[in-house]
Amino acid sequence: MQAQDLFPQIQKLALTEQLTLLNFLVQLIQQEVVPTASPQQTVLERMEGLPQHLLSVGGLSDRDTRRQLIRDRIHARHQA
Numbered sequence: 001m002q003a004q005d006l007f008p009q010i011q012k013l014a015l016t017e018q019l020t021l022l023n024f025l026v027q028l029i030q031q032e033v034v035p036t037a038s039p040q041q042t043v044l045e046r047m048e049g050l051p052q053h054l055l056s057v058g059g060l061s062d063r064d065t066r067r068q069l070i071r072d073r074i075h076a077r078h079q080a
Contacts, residue, residue, distance in 0.1 A: 010018060060066055 010021065013021070060069070
């Protein structure tokens with residue numbers, strides 16, 4: 001059945017039934033626009049993996065290593 005075939009049948013419905021049908025269609029459209037069943041991607045998945053520049057230099061993919069490096073740089077800057 002085509003959508004154009006449904007319009008005359010919908011027009012025959014009572015107003016409350018038409019509103020119910022429209023509310024149902026709005027809910028369907030909202031579910032398509034904002035799917036709730038699919039899990040959100042992590043930042044790492046959106047970036048398509050770890051950045052290669054973090055892996056190539058001295059283990060910068062490790063948070064503690066990065067913190068220590070930043071700490072050392074700040075300390076060296078204040079010593080100068």
